[in-house]
Amino acid sequence: MGRARRRSAASLVFVTLVVTMAVVALLTSGLLLLEGQRAGRAEAERVTQAVAQTLAHAPDVRAALTGDGAAAARLQERAEEVMTQARVDFVTVMDAEGIRLTHRNPEEIGRLYIGTIPDRPTVLTEQFTGTLGPSLRTIVPVLSDGTVVGWVSVGVTVDTVAAALLPRLLAAVGIGAALVGAGVVGALLARRLTRRVAGDLPAGAIRDTLASAESMRTLGEALRAQTHEHGNRLHTAVALLELGRTDEAIEMLSTSARQSQSLVDRVAARSEGDATVGALLLGKTSQAAERGIELIVDVAADAPRSLLSPIDQVALVGNLLDNAVDAAAAGAEPRWVRVRLERTSGDELLIEVADSGRGIADDLRERIFQRGFSTKPTGAEGRGVGLALARSVVEELRGSLVLLDGTPTTFRVVLPTEAS
Structure with missing residues (x-):
C-alpha cells in the first residue's frame, strides 16, 4: 500500500484559519447570547419594577x-x-x-x-x-x-422573556455566520498566497527546504572564511619567500597547518559523526578568528551520531554558532565561543554552545525562539530563520533545545540517537 499523501502547507493554512474562525464565531455567538439573555432579564425586571411602582x-x-x-x-x-x-x-x-x-x-x-x-x-x-x-x-x-x-x-x-430573546438570537447567529464567511474568504486568500510561494509542497518539505538553505548559507560562509584565511597566509608566505625569509615562511605555514590539523584530529577522533559538521567547525574557526573571537571546540571521541540528517545538523549547529559569534563580537574582551559535543548517560548526543557575550535579558528568553523575532538588525542579506528553525528541527525528533540559566550564555541541545 502506498504512503498516504501529506496535506500541502497551503491546505493546512486554509484548514487552520477556517477552524480558528469557526471557533471564534462560536465563542462570539455564545457570548452575545449570554449577554442577550442577561440584558433581556434585566430589562424585564426594570419594566416590572417601573410599572409596579x-x-x-x-x-x-x-x-x-x-x-x-x-x-x-x-x-x-x-x-x-x-x-x-x-x-x-x-x-x-x-x-x-x-x-x-x-x-x-x-x-x-x-x-x-x-x-x-x-x-x-x-x-x-x-x-x-x-x-x-x-x-x-x-x-x-x-x-x-x-x-x-x-x-x-x-x-x-x-416564556415572554425568552420570546424577546429571539431577535438577539438571530443577530448572534447572523454575526457568527458573517465571521465564518469572512474567515473562509480570508483562508482562501491565504491559501492562494501560500500556494504561490510553496506550491503544493507539504509543510515538512518547506521546513526541509529552509533547513537546506540555512545549511548552505552557514556552511558557505564558514568555507569562505577558511578560504580567505588560507589565501592571506599563502600570500604572506609567498612574500616572505620572495624576501628570502624562508624559515619564517615555513614556520608560519607549519603553525597554520598544526592548528587546522589539531581541530581535524579532534573531529576525526569521533567513532561516529558527520563529516559536514566537522567541515562546518573548521570553517567557523576561521570565521570567528576574522572577528577576533577564539572558537574553542571540545568534541568527545565517543560523541554519537544523532538522528538528524547532515543538512539539519549543519543548520542547527551553524545557527547556534552564528548567534554565539555575533554575541561574543558585541561583548568585551576576551571574546570566545565554546562548542561541546559529547554522549549523555542515556546515549543521546549533547551539544552545548556558549559565548562570552553580554547575555540575554530575562524577558527575551522565550521570545528568541519565536519565528520572526530577532535582537539583531536585518541586513541586506537577511538573518536566516535562526533559533525558530533550530528548535523546529530539534523538536521534530523529540529532542530539546533550551537556554540555560546563569552565565555564560549557553544553549543546550539534546538529540536522540539510534542507541538512545
Whole structure:
C-alpha cells in the first residue's frame, strides 16, 4: 500500500484559519447570547419594577384599597389597560392580606396571591411559579399614611422573556455566520498566497527546504572564511619567500597547518559523526578568528551520531554558532565561543554552545525562539530563520533545545540517537 499523501502547507493554512474562525464565531455567538439573555432579564425586571411602582403610587389604586367603592369597581379594568399598554403578562392588585382584587384570569380574583409577600413594606423582585407558570415579578407595597393597605405585583412570564430573546438570537447567529464567511474568504486568500510561494509542497518539505538553505548559507560562509584565511597566509608566505625569509615562511605555514590539523584530529577522533559538521567547525574557526573571537571546540571521541540528517545538523549547529559569534563580537574582551559535543548517560548526543557575550535579558528568553523575532538588525542579506528553525528541527525528533540559566550564555541541545 502506498504512503498516504501529506496535506500541502497551503491546505493546512486554509484548514487552520477556517477552524480558528469557526471557533471564534462560536465563542462570539455564545457570548452575545449570554449577554442577550442577561440584558433581556434585566430589562424585564426594570419594566416590572417601573410599572409596579407607578401603580402603587397611583391615587385611584390607593383609593380602591382604602374603601372607595367606585375606584374598586374599575380596578380590574385599570389593570387590564396597564397590561396592554405596558406589555406585561399580569398586574395583580391585592389587599394587605394578599387577597387578589385583580388578575389576568378574572376567576382568580378573591383568591390568595401565589408568591412572596415581604414581611415589611419593601420592594421585592423575584422569579416565582404562579398560575401563569414561571415568571419574573416585582411586588410593591401600597401605603396610606405610612400603613400598608395593599400590594401591587407586576410580572412577565419566562416564556415572554425568552420570546424577546429571539431577535438577539438571530443577530448572534447572523454575526457568527458573517465571521465564518469572512474567515473562509480570508483562508482562501491565504491559501492562494501560500500556494504561490510553496506550491503544493507539504509543510515538512518547506521546513526541509529552509533547513537546506540555512545549511548552505552557514556552511558557505564558514568555507569562505577558511578560504580567505588560507589565501592571506599563502600570500604572506609567498612574500616572505620572495624576501628570502624562508624559515619564517615555513614556520608560519607549519603553525597554520598544526592548528587546522589539531581541530581535524579532534573531529576525526569521533567513532561516529558527520563529516559536514566537522567541515562546518573548521570553517567557523576561521570565521570567528576574522572577528577576533577564539572558537574553542571540545568534541568527545565517543560523541554519537544523532538522528538528524547532515543538512539539519549543519543548520542547527551553524545557527547556534552564528548567534554565539555575533554575541561574543558585541561583548568585551576576551571574546570566545565554546562548542561541546559529547554522549549523555542515556546515549543521546549533547551539544552545548556558549559565548562570552553580554547575555540575554530575562524577558527575551522565550521570545528568541519565536519565528520572526530577532535582537539583531536585518541586513541586506537577511538573518536566516535562526533559533525558530533550530528548535523546529530539534523538536521534530523529540529532542530539546533550551537556554540555560546563569552565565555564560549557553544553549543546550539534546538529540536522540539510534542507541538512545
